[in-house]
Amino acid sequence: MAAQVKLYDTTLRDGTQGEGISLSVDDKIKIANKLDQMGVHYIEGGWPGSNPKDMNFFERAKDLSLDQAVITAFGMTRRPGLKAEEDPNLKRILESGVEAAALVGKTWDFHVTEAVQTSLEENVNMIYDSVRFLKDHDLEVIFDAEHFFDGFKNNKEYALKTILAAEDAGADCVALCDTNGGSLPSEIAAILTEVQNKLTVEIGIHCHNDGELGVANTLEAVNAGASQIQGTINGYGERCGNANLVSVIPNLQLKMGIECVSDEQLKQLTETSKYLHELANQTPPNGQPFTGKSAFAHKGGMHVSAVLKHPETYEHVIPEKIGNERRVLVSELSGQSNLLFKAKELGLSLDKSNPAVKETIEKMKDMEHKGYQYEAAEASFELLIRNGMGENHDYFRLDHFKIITHKEKEGSFTTEAVVKMIIKDQTVMTAAEGNGPVNALDHALRKAIGEFYPLVHEMYLSDYKVRVLDEAEATASTVRVLIESSDGKETWSTIGVSANIIEASWHALVDSIRYYFMKQRSRLEEVELFSSMPTEGVKNH
Template structure:
């Protein structure tokens, strides 16, 4: 039978101390429900005595029906010189209505003397009194031994006396904190092993990532005997962050055979990681282990060839077990195996011996030499594949476009675009204003197409990025434009490269529209006859 490791999530408290991370009460409640569905055992909601937002959270969270998680309040030991029942912050922990509280206390003699300015004996009494007071008022108490590892290395005897005071007072768990994040895995292992031999209650681990080893430290602590692991979703936290539970969980469960959550819930890790990124308005790192977009992305041709035969050749776990997916990127490093994978993914017939496949591969390499980067624009790449294998039809072609920019006196610039297209055997001339040349082009193109393809009204540009490819050429440099589009349900990215930023933007823009029409071809009722004579010679480029 696998040993149980209890998960203690502090995203809502410690995680919000990270720079740029702010959660409303509604945000916190939404995350609570997701964490409970994942199977987290303890969810630390905040510090009731610190701000009105956290008090509102603890009031409203009582109305949430949780299946597994225990909502936990955070606080500190009593202040020096007063009794525990006189300490306002301890009383607010009780008033918050929670069943469990995590309180921190000093375990490093240096911190006791210099940070809170009291005696070593008084600090031990503060720990004992605070834990006992909360315990007597019906709360489960988890003692966070702040700066424990620094304290242990500087004064082992006192650090141990501090946690033994908490144990004696009735703490159910002693969480050892690497508060400054400077301890290494081998030190964590040896110290936790020693502590586990000295205490009779559960030992936990709380690591910060200042040395970029918070996950490794957490895993080492569990191997040494700790059975509670604290951390945050996506590693949010002060300074360099906390141990990332999204990485800790699969390492413990899939690699070391501990029981953290149900096997079925492992598949929720990717979606929960993305969900919290979205709620916190943070960009999800593409290379985030286990759940990132690039975590199982393969680019080198030899790698892809091996993965197609046996995925374990370049994958340490199965992506689908985590709710993630394998991706194959196409670039100048690609081989035919990359194209075979993409063809299979898109349900295209692709013959490895077909000269067209070799020609396509050469085209890709030439395009990437020009500055294209299809790994970031798979919609443009799919269009390229279709055109290479004569599986493509133009939904429109361009005759020309013109852009007019005008400035009158001190007023803002006005921009107008004129676009001449051939659509459904008809020549269409439209003009539209916009907030800048690209926006004006987008409006004019839509205006010309919507009467033929009303479905275009559903799509919109959701992101626009420009990168200068060769800064040494100054204003004559080539630029790469990436456009992300969406219809509210799906997103797709397209690319354009040119020495002219308007042309690069146009190339990415028309790829975006053509791709959307291609994907919804079955919904387009109009036929697409061949161009008649008055449309001949018109070109998208």
């Protein structure tokens, strides 16, 4: 097993073959810079012979000032019957100006005869000629032995013959590919061990994830002697994706003691993963190992209690080493430890002897039983804690509101909301129109409040989600409304639950404003807060 490995990233080529993944040339340039900062040794930029975009990337990549990464071009062995110097794809590789190239060639006899439709001997000649051609032009050559593990299992002698031809032609590395992604770790280890006894050049590994074993197979290959690791950030790739370097790197470095990148570069892992998700326009999976939002999130009260004493009780690595962070969630499963941890996060002085702890936990569990879910609405949860501690954030209260929706025979809907509020002991009634009942209600509420608290106009609703909680109840179902608000600098989320979608929306809207006012209280004019208000509700009108 090698003490150090080289990272070969193919996100810009193999990764873009994944469904829904598309990167512009600008995106690819940005990613190349990010991968170099992360400590990647080889960056496969694309296939210069296949499309103008990739050729444009290689032209622009010449101006990149990279610290260590080598920009690599991808291509295939020459076509049957052509001389290597006549093959247009090999010519494009030379024209790209790269110093290294990855050549993919067939190693499974079934593919040679059925897909390429040439003889087994010609395929071996294609491999030798193509590698030799690029070596004669002073390129570093990595031979990607496509379908090698399937080929080895079907015809060992021929599969070995193909990679020996690449070695004889001068290949600097032979990367064994589990192209269909169906091999098991035990097969990878056994085959690679046997191959290692045949080759003298560096051996690489390129695994796909069709059996959800891309990472496991890669680690087994390293155990068996592979020293070049091919994969993609976030596991992007065709079908089920490629081996995910975001998981491979920390497993190798933190658990197997094999150096991939520096400790400081390892701390960039989470940020790099998110950066790639953003440029690829993909929603980051919360449960992505190592770098996901939920990777170090703790919910159960017993778990939280243990983690706060000794993090290793429920964490397999230290999150800060890979740029992630520990999170404690709050729910009906929470105990005192969850609440105290969240209070500390919020800068609140609260200990378990405070009666507010037990009362707030009971209140939270009762609210979650009704359908509230504070994991995604931490602003509402902070208000719940602060209210339990005796703080009062009732800068305004509702008297009533009504909503009128009107539709003409062939016309569009119009919606008007009228709200009557009590603010600073004054009664205020306002009306506003909107493109729907919630929008109209939001406008009317802000209009009423704005006269007394102008800073309400600095915030706005940035997202609105509704979830039906009891689908079997159809239109009578309870709904959960999540609202995300922002002031252009920060965002916060609030929640409301009711069988009436308007009432649920109202509670979430009111919480969003109260939360903002609480955070901006130093800017609010001095007001007399309502210290003993009745429970807010919606009156029929």
